[in-house]
Amino acid sequence: MGITILFFSGLAVIAVWWLSTQRLTSKPWLEQGAAGEFPGTGVSSAPMAKVGLGVFLAAIGSLFALFISAYFMRMQLADWRPVPKPTLLWVNTGVLMLSSAALQLARARADQDDIAGVRTALLMAGGAALVFVSGQLYAWRQLSDAGYFLTSNPASSFFYLITALHGVHVLGGLVALGRNVARAWQGRNLARLSLGLDLCSLYWDFLLLIWLVLFGLLLLS
């Protein structure tokens, strides 16, 4: 459970830092008056959706941290046999990075009101993410062709399970991305589109980070 405790400690540091800015030592029974007299203690100016995504990422982070903890604990048992790492995974990693980068590009284009550029970049990002998911599926195929099935040994069980879970999160992200593609084509509410791109890009970077950690984990074992 070390990894999980580490992750939770990180969250605790963030929480304590935030709480420490909220005048938790004030004596509310002595203070009367409206907001504005206590700067920084109202709601933050960040968009609601962005805060929501942040909280969601903490929950997903907890999910993957726990999987990784389970992975380490199971790995120490006697029947663990490492699985081969298909070279394809390196390609997939590159494609996912490309997808993330394309979203950054889309954000930059949106800042310059270049709606055509946003559309191209969004399609690139979505296409790359789809290629990533198909690539992961193909990596499954390669493994099973090599005789490593879900139940063959715990390492391959974990490989299928964790890549599947990560893939599902990417697919979920694609739904959100699809809505932004629709917004980009309607081209009406650019402020909302810009927020949507921010959120997608944050989510993508997070999934990329998780994938890099998971991939590192696979390479280690």
Next chain:
Amino acid sequence: MVDAVIGPEPVPPAEVAEVELYHPHSWITRYVFSQDAKVIAIQYSLTAMAIGLVALVLSWLMRWQLAFPGTLSFIDPSQYLQYITMHGMIMVVYLLTALFLGGFGNYLIPLMLGARDMAFPYLNMLSYWIYLLAVLVLVSSFFVPGGPTGAGWTLYPPQAILQGTPGYEMGIILMLTSLIIFIIGFTMGGLNYVVTVLQGRARGMTLMRMPLTVWGIFTATVLALLAFPALFVGAVMMLFDRVLGTSFFMPSLVSMGEQLQYGGGSPILFQHLFWFFGHPEVYIVALPAFGIVSDLISTHARRNIFGYRMMVWAIVAIGVLSFVVWAHHMYVSGMNPWFGFFFATTTLIIAIPTAIKVYNWVLTLWRGDIHLTIPMLFALAFIVTFVNGGLTGLFLGNVVVDVPLSDTMFVVAHFHMVMGVAPIFVIFGALYHWYPKVTGRMLNEGLGQLHFWITFLGAYAIFFPMHYLGLLGVPRRYHEMGSTSFVPESAQSLNVFITVAALIVGAVQLVFLFNLIWSLRYGRESGGNPWRATTLEWQTPETPPPHGNWGKELPVVYRWAYDYNVPGAKEDFLPQNRPPETSPA
């Protein structure tokens, strides 16, 4: 209500953008697929109470079997195990968690913070319907071949998914599926509760002005968002083991004379995952109860809560500590003695912030103007019951004391006192307290007194003797005791006594249900603020509050939530949105 802005123009309160968009246009969108947090709260509460009734009936059947073994012929050992499992899981997850967070959280967070609605109303609606689906999947396991799972609510592998355990066929699969669905739905709701507290507060509602109810629900939701993934991971991996034949948790075994295909897995791994969720779960239930009871006591004793800051810090501290005590549920699973020492220490440390809270409740009552209303009675009952269950928790937190008591009725008595009866008292108190806001009418006082006294005394009649049975060595989860060398015959008459008490306490809950329905129509009209309380939910222009809660203008908060009997004030309470007498510059 004065609504002038004093001082520099502050950040405008976050509220649901374009409120008009969410206004219901038809009966279906108003009452069924509603995005109004208050309607969702009622949906959550009714569903939770309905499934809770199922669990109540199961407890009757179990008690009947223990007192009069063999008289109900359909209760065989497997049935008994199935009742135990379903009773436990329903009560902990589908009733208590759903009612505190989905029910009270949805109703109270936006109202107490002066918001129009939750941050993401659509997601909030989805959360309820997914919860309902989880409940239906769970209930469906009563009707499949083999019946529901009988693995115990902890679902320990390998036995949970092996032939010979009741519900091995479909029950366990449905249980795990239902939990996974529940967690997905809860996460949607939980995001709402947290983000609404962070971003939905009215102007002037600083964190340190939030009622403790909101603090409790907020912290519990954070715990739940982080702890439920552990159950999710465990459930998914066990489902893989059961359905697809992986060996995450399954060691190699011989079952029914056959070598199974499993091999090498670790049952202890599941226990770590389960209790990493399971212990925070105790506080997911307890923290909202702590928060709500603080507000009940303060309001009904007409006194500001003693040590508000300490109360807030204690809630946060308990939340943090609850993540580093999980292995005290695993003392008998075998562990490095140093781990046992570590987890015993952290477990006992939790007693400090918890004791601070208890002292503060008692000191709030000290020289208060105590009104023995039904909510107050339940709040007082909570304090004694929680102290009671907490003290036996100190026994069980010590490794050497725990080992002989493990898996006896003593443990059953302990956790029922501390996380069954105590939080349920708070739920009852809270229902009596907020029912007038929800319906505009008071619950009947006489029926309430009857309900309270029988429930309170009855709960003690049930669970006090159970400690003693546990000390005698009566094991939990046994369908029938049989004769042993160490349990005297008289234990059986105690069992009969407990069962009679349990049947009476169960029956009086029907009086409560009747009261809920009867008062809807015939209850005394309450007006907007029958308890003369300070918090914002009582200051709404209309009762029950309509969609959007506040009419045109959002409230502005000028003071903390506990201005009762302020020296020099004309009335004995000052609502949070009452501006100061002399306007500060």
